[in-house]
Amino acid sequence: MRQFPIILIPPPVQRIAQSKPDAPAFTGNLPIAPSQAPQPIETQEAILLTIGLILVVGVVTLIAKELGIVVLILGTIAIIFKVRYQFQTYRNRYQKYQDSLQGYLLQLESYSREELQYQKKLAIAHGSERVLTFRQQQYKKLFAKLALTDQGTAINELDNSIHLATNAVRFGNALRNYLSGNLYQNAKLHIPSIDYEWSPDLVYRDPELNCHIAIEIVSSVEDRAAIAQNDLAERFLINANWIIIKFAEAQIQRKTLECCKEFAKLLDRLSLDPKPIDQLTDVADLN
Incomplete structure (x- = not known):
């Protein structure tokens, strides 16, 4: 039994x-978060540039010692200028980041409101009474x-x-x-x-x-x-x-x-x- x-x-x-009635379309797009906050000096980048310069100088020196010295001097000057430029522009870069972050938070708040409204519409569209009515309409055609x-x-x-x-x-x-x-x-x-x-x-x-x-x-x-x-x-x-x-x-x-x-x-x-x-x-x- x-x-x-x-x-x-x-x-x-x-x-x-x-089956369920067709859900309303959600047109909102999730905003993209800004990248991480800028640093006064991008230390990791400076280290990678230095290592790259050393490797290049080593290769060039094998070919021509004098040329290797020139490359080392020019490369060092370029790295120093880049580090100095980062330090000098830090305030502007940080302000841009803050503006971007505020814009992202506003967009995220707007997205959350849209999503909440969508969930309410979806709950209405897929409410038990509507689903029941929707299915029974199909049953009437099937069993006619x-x-x-x-x-x-x-x-x-x-x-x-x-x-x-x-x-x-x-x-x-x-x-x-x-x-x-x-x-x-x-x-x-x-x-x-x-x-x-x-x-x-x-x-x-x-x-x-x-x-x-x-x-x-x-x-x-x-x-x-x-x-x-x-x-x-x-x-x-x-x-x-x-x-x-x-x-x-x-x-x-x-x-x-x-x-x-x-x-x-x-x-x-x-x-x-x-x-x-x-x-x-x-x-x-x-x-």
């Missing part, structure tokens, strides 16, 4: 159940052509005409207390590929969305031929965008309310109807 309930969901239904060969009899119409002894009727009467849609027994659908009139234990139909959910109650002793036939029928149904949920017979008999909650969780998870689960919060989960 551990593998039950078994739930078969068509791929198009799964895609809709995970679903129909039964014979709708059967609504469970509430069976109350006075038959004895409530069958598991299907007993479960149907318990389940319909929480649903806005209708439950039917003896519903039929012709499966052309195997020329078979398929009739599940119960069929749930949402009149607004026209979604159809087959509810099967699986006995521990089932005929192999019937199992094979039902498997072929289920493939046809899944391709036709039916949803199928199977409970074990023992679950229906011993844990009727827990099975009702499992069905309500399915409706909520697929965004078909979130209301039934609110009525069953005090009921334990099926295990």
